[in-house]
Amino acid sequence: MTFKTIFSALVIMFSISSLNAQQIKSLGAMTFSPEGILFAGDKVSGAIHAFDLSTETRSTPQFEINAYNIDAQVAAVLGTATGNSKINDIAVHPKSGEIYISVTRGHGLEAIPALVKVNATSQLQVVDFPTLKSSSQALNKLHDGSQNFIIRGTMGPATIKEIEKSKLPMRTLSIMDIQYHKGEVFVAGITNENFCSALRRMPYPFNGKESISNIEMFHIAHDEYETRAPIRSFVIKNIDGKDQMVAAYTCSPLVLIPLDELKNGAKVKARTLGDMGNGQPLEMVSFSMKGNDMIFVISNSRTPRVIPVAGLNNAKVYTEKDFERGGKSDMGILPIGPMGKPVMFTGSALHIDLLDPMHFATIRRDPETGSMDLETVSIFFPNKLNNVMAEMDFPQYVKEHENDKKKKK
């Protein structure tokens, strides 16, 4: 009997893909430039791809978009069973207002990328992305996919799901978020180094040049300086008179990183402005409410939070000197700092982007049915009321209310 080394499917997938880094092998985190270039992270081939969608225009007036059971709809148009495709991210085209969805169709070695868009009338259309004008840039210092995470339980033996988590290659955190800013693409993620939390920046149009900085930050909840866990999501804002990255980490510090410090090879100390409370941020989106610059943050563990950018100017920077030693949690002092406030959001937000100045496009899980629905919600009250039954839903209330109105007249 011969014994051959057992490789996981992912290791094989990654090692093959590294031979041909420019091929489009997956589509994950996405963002649009104002001109309509779609940037998508590909952690399988290890590259950022740019698709030119700049000629797309708005053809129909924007109405409310509701694509219920979006996971099942995506699977249907891709000709596969529900559950055999996974939604990775959404991004709204700045000109057409159409919502682009990056998808992984299939699992393991069979997995292939797909791009689907939802138009103003809530119709799905598969985007035949190989036919689009595109360019790619391969990323440097990527994990080869051979190293996995460790097994860590939650105050006890690890569950099967926790063990499954440990089988993920570290490479899966290579590309967490992408933003386009003034002719450059910024990418948060990790490199193959020990001090691996990294920000990459590269000019667009791509010219092969990539600058990689490693980021250290003080983590209030963990009471330590951290250099590995990556930035989960970020936006770029003008704070204290210069362009700075506002970045969110797991469990859940919010930090500032001036863009002018992001030089190739630099070890950058981020400024910790506070902590949003335990949990894992998923996505951040900039918007403006009544003329005020705001950030909307969604988390896999908390209701969304709205952070006024004004509060981040001249803000206190927290270090280890500000606290007694030991971990911090929601049961203690968290949240802390100018972290805005949590807002009502029925169900659980999985993905979000700004649709137009008045609306977000979001994919959320319905709290009662668990269905995954793509919807648009108002920035003032980002909710649908199908899960809420209140005084105002009673017919008698409506009647009385109408009578009151008449009396007033």
Added chain:
Amino acid sequence: MIKIGLILFLAAATISGIVAQITPDLSLPEQSNGVITFDISGIADDKLDKLDYNLLSVFVATETNEYATALPIQGNFSIVENKLIFKPYFPFEKGLAYVIRLKNSGTEKFYYLSFQIGEKEKNEQAKLLSIFPTADLLPENLLRFYFYFQTPMKQEEALKHIKLIDEKGNVDDHAFMKFKEELWSNDGKRLTVLFDPGRIKRGVSTNVIEGSSLENGRRYHLKISGEWKDVYEQSLVKKAMKEIRVVEPYRKKINIEEWAVSEPRFDSLDKLIIDFDRIIDHTLIQSMMQVKDGAENLVEGYWETLSSEQQVQFVPKNKWQQGSYKIVFDTRLEDVAGNNLQNLLDHNIMDKDVKEIFQFIDFKIL
């Protein structure tokens, strides 16, 4: 293999307008990357304006077989020589049922036809393939067993299904180590079970109190219940039993000079055979043993274990050339009791550590 079924069967040549005969005009994909073609030569030109999902749609079959609101699979339509061709953006999947909907433009009625490409690859049966070490005669200080399965098994319940039973039928519930998590290979098909090292290492409290799990001269059997399920909820095909006869413990560290090495012939594909003086841990052989030529180049080939892992053979890829060779052993290579080329498993920590990384056996091809 393509499977076709008419959900609503149509008598041939009875449909007016577009579709004269359904099946002869329609060709179905035989492979995942195939296309659907539909003969449209009988259709009036004015009806061809909108050759899209109205005329021909393909769906992933739904549980209810209702397609009024279902979304068709998207792809490209083209016309080549009077044939409408639908190529989906993504290949059809093996084993998934699809439904084609054709519209009769005369009657505005829909007709449905289902098809499927091949069968979904079935899971292999859940089965215990082998237990290593494969020998029946095992040393008293045996450190571990390896269990190989055909399919990935359910984890965190192994010790419910694996029992060590002595001659009198008593089950030793403390024989094996209970870890925070079991030691499975990434693919979930190989389990490593360690004897409690405290029972093996001489002088450690559990060894003193409970004694060794295996005792020299006694017989045991290892019983694996047939109720153990794999991740697909299939139970093992049958329960398994391994007889064990316990012999003297391995109390000497490995001395490679005691191993006999065969002499491959020049210009042959002779296997290079090593006779061990004991049973070696089979999992370490591929990674911790290499053959190099006089210029330190790796000789291509692979290792196979023989005679219950007391013998190993190197199968060369290319014919042996004249010259000197050496077998390189990583000193972490272990016997089945966990002793390696540097130390015994239960060596005194005051012993000086040997810092060698490799040891060699030289041989020549004449």
